[in-house]
Amino acid sequence: MSRLFNFCAGPAALPQTVLERARDEMLDWQGRGLSVMEMSHRSEAFISIAEQAEADLRSLLAIPDHYKVLFMQGGASSQFAMLPLNLGGQGGTANYIYTGIWGQKAIQEGQRYLPTHLAASSEANGLTRVPTPSEIQLSTDAAYLHYTSNETIGGLQFDYIPEVSDDLPLVCDMSSDILSGPIDVSRFGVIYAGAQKNIGPAGLTLVIIREDLLDRAQAQTPTMFQYRVCADHASMYNTPPTFAWYLAGLVFDWLKNEVGGLEAMAQINQRKAARLYHTIDTLDFYSNPIAKPNRSQMNVPFRLADASLEKTFLKEAEAAGLLNLAGHRSVGGMRASLYNAVPEAAVDALTAFMTDFAHKWG
Ligand SMILES: *Cc1c(COP(=O)(O)O)cnc(C)c1O
Numbered sequence: 423m424s425r426l427f428n429f430c431a432g433p434a435a436l437p438q439t440v441l442e443r444a445r446d447e448m449l450d451w452q453g454r455g456l457s458v459m460e461m462s463h464r465s466e467a468f469i470s471i472a473e474q475a476e477a478d479l480r481s482l483l484a485i486p487d488h489y490k491v492l493f494m495q496g497g498a499s500s501q502f503a504m505l506p507l508n509l510g511g512q513g514g515t516a517n518y519i520y521t522g523i524w525g526q527k528a529i530q531e532g533q534r535y536l537p538t539h540l541a542a543s544s545e546a547n548g549l550t551r552v553p554t555p556s557e558i559q560l561s562t563d564a565a566y567l568h569y570t571s572n573e574t575i576g577g578l579q580f581d582y583i584p585e586v587s588d589d590l591p592l593v594c595d596m597s598s599d600i601l602s603g604p605i606d607v608s609r610f611g612v613i614y615a616g617a618q619k620n621i622g623p624a625g626l627t628l629v630i631i632r633e634d635l636l637d638r639a640q641a642q643t644p645t646m647f648q649y650r651v652c653a654d655h656a657s658m659y660n661t662p663p664t665f666a667w668y669l670a671g672l673v674f675d676w677l678k679n680e681v682g683g684l685e686a687m688a689q690i691n692q693r694k695a696a697r698l699y700h701t702i703d704t705l706d707f708y709s710n711p712i713a714k715p716n717r718s719q720m721n722v723p724f725r726l727a728d729a730s731l732e733k734t735f736l737k738e739a740e741a742a743g744l745l746n747l748a749g750h751r752s753v754g755g756m757r758a759s760l761y762n763a764v765p766e767a768a769v770d771a772l773t774a775f776m777t778d779f780a781h782k783w784g
Contacts, residue, residue, distance in 0.1 A: 427768035430746035431574055431721060432598070433618040435763040439680060440672045458668045463661055468668075472657075475671030478678055485607050485630060492629040492649060493657040493667050498524075498597040498616035500647075501627065502531035505568065505593060505612065507643040509635060510536040514565030517541040519558065519584070522549050522573030523752065524595060532568070535640065541567060549576050551713035558584055566591040566611060572599035572718050574619070575750040577710070577757065579718040583609050591635055599720050600628070601677065602762060603688030611635050619720075620761050622670035625663040677762070687762055694760045694769045695719040701773040707780035723749055723757040731783055732756070742775050744768075 428435040451458050454467050461468045476491050485491065494500075505528075506516050516536040518529045520543040532538050539561040542553035560567060567586055571594050572579040579599060583606065586592050591611025600615040607613065612631045618624035629649065636650040645651055651659050681687050699717060702708040702724050710717065710724045726732060735756065739747050749755035758772060 426743040426745050427764070427771055428745045429758040429760070429764065429768070429772070431619070431750065431757060431759045432616070433624045434620070434759060434761045436622070436669070437673065437676045437680075437763045440669065440676050440763075443672055444669060459665045461664065463658055463664050468664060471668050471671055472662075475667060475674055478671065478674035479628075482601065482674060482677055482684055483605065483607055483630075488633045489607060490631050490633055490636065490649075490653045491657075492631065492652045493662055493670075494627040494629055494652060495625065495663055497624070497627055498595055498614060499527065499531075501595070501614040501629065502528045503535060504643075504647045504649070505566070505614075506532045506535035506640075507647055508639045508649045509566050509591060509593070509612070511638045511640045511643075512565065514563045515539045515561045517560050517564045517567045519553060519567070519569040520544065521552050521570055521578050521580075522576040523750075524573060524575070524597070525568075525570040528568055528570070528595060536565060539564070544578070547713075548711070549573070549578060550711050551716050552578060552580050555582070555585060560586075560590070564590055566593045568593040568595070570595045572596070572720055574598040574718075574721050574759075575723075575753060575757075576712070577718040577721045577723040578712055578716050579720070581715045591632070598759075598761075599718075601684065601687070602691050602720055604684045617666060617670055619759075620763075622673050623666045626666035626670055628670075673763075681762075690766065691719050691760065691762065694764065694766055695722065697766075697769050697773055698722050698758060698760065701776050705777065705780045705784070707784045708776065720761055721757055721759045723753070723755055725755045728783070729755075734783070735779060738779060739772075739775060742771070744772055744775055747772075 448457055516532045516538045519541055529538055541560050542558040593612040594610055596613050597615040598619045601620045614629045617626035631649055636653055639648050702710050707727050708724050736748055747756050747758055749757040
């Protein structure tokens with residue numbers, strides 16, 4: 423058995439030491455004689471796992487005390503509906519910034535539950551740069567402003583946090599770049615992320631919400647979808663995804679104690695992305711269309727000058743131990759996802775392979 427380099431966009435690579443620890447603790451968690459998967463979520467053992475995970479996350483992101491952390495289910499896609507349901511109880515218009523496919527899905531779902539307004543869009547530039555602050559035009563009765571900090575498919579990442587007035591909640595889908603570096607949580611009303619990119623296994627969804635926003639739900643919001651209900655029950659109104667929560671906790675512990683925090687993580691991520699973009703930019707054989715300041719540090723899409731070589735590229739990459747480099751099925755091309763758990767050695771192997779491939783076929 424050997425572990426290969428995995429560039430999957432999600433579910434994505436996990437840190438090897440996290441998997442090893444989960445393996446070691448699999449049958450008998452810390453001498454309790456059972457697996458975390460088999461524990462009651464009400465047990466003292468699991469509650470300690472859950473609380474430690476939240477404490478570590480709070481310390482990593484420096485989450486202020488007046489924010490709740492919710493461990494939910496349904497993926498980021500369910501948040502597309504939960505948001506307008508939970509923040510739309512006072513009416514108003516849901517404002518969105520469109521920079522790619524995930525933001526588009528958030529808008530389409532949002533329209534089912536609130537009137538929506540497109541505050542800014544990258545459509546005119548072919549989704550290659552994010553709108554400038556002055557291009558963001560809010561409606562007068564905005565209930566919130568939603569944006570996607572990193573468009574996972576297009577590889578387009580915000581290089582700034584949009585400025586809004588204090589009474590307007592800023593909402594961000596951070597599914598694919600949360601924990602890739604420090605963020606100022608206090609700028610946001612709600613942050614949400616599916617776990618399977620940078621947090622842990624699929625099945626868990628993280629929501630970080632300012633407390634004063636917990637009581638704005640529309641009346642018909644299903645009980646299970648209400649942030650208030652989730653917060654009041656410490657994310658255990660019903661059975662939470664216990665094993666995914668536990669593994670996320672191991673990832674937080676890894677980030678804190680092995681990587682050394684999010685500042686250190688950001689530096690590693692910057693090095694990885696710089697190395698790959700350098701390879702793409704210096705070899706005519708490859709290209710990436712995104713404006714430099716908005717190039718994603720997490721998801722790097724690229725094309726070959728000769729598209730007929732794509733299948734060969736993927737086949738030879740796989741033979742070289744480089745997995746999951748195909749672009750999203752909706753856009754084609756290539757994509758390398760460089761999440762936290764993808765080691766620098768993986769990027770070294772990928773750039774060496776790309777250089778060889780270009781010389782062989784170029
Ligand atoms: C992956 C992804 C989603 C969808 O996540 P699910 O958990 O599969 O619903 C939404 N937004 C962004 C930015 C993503 O990267």
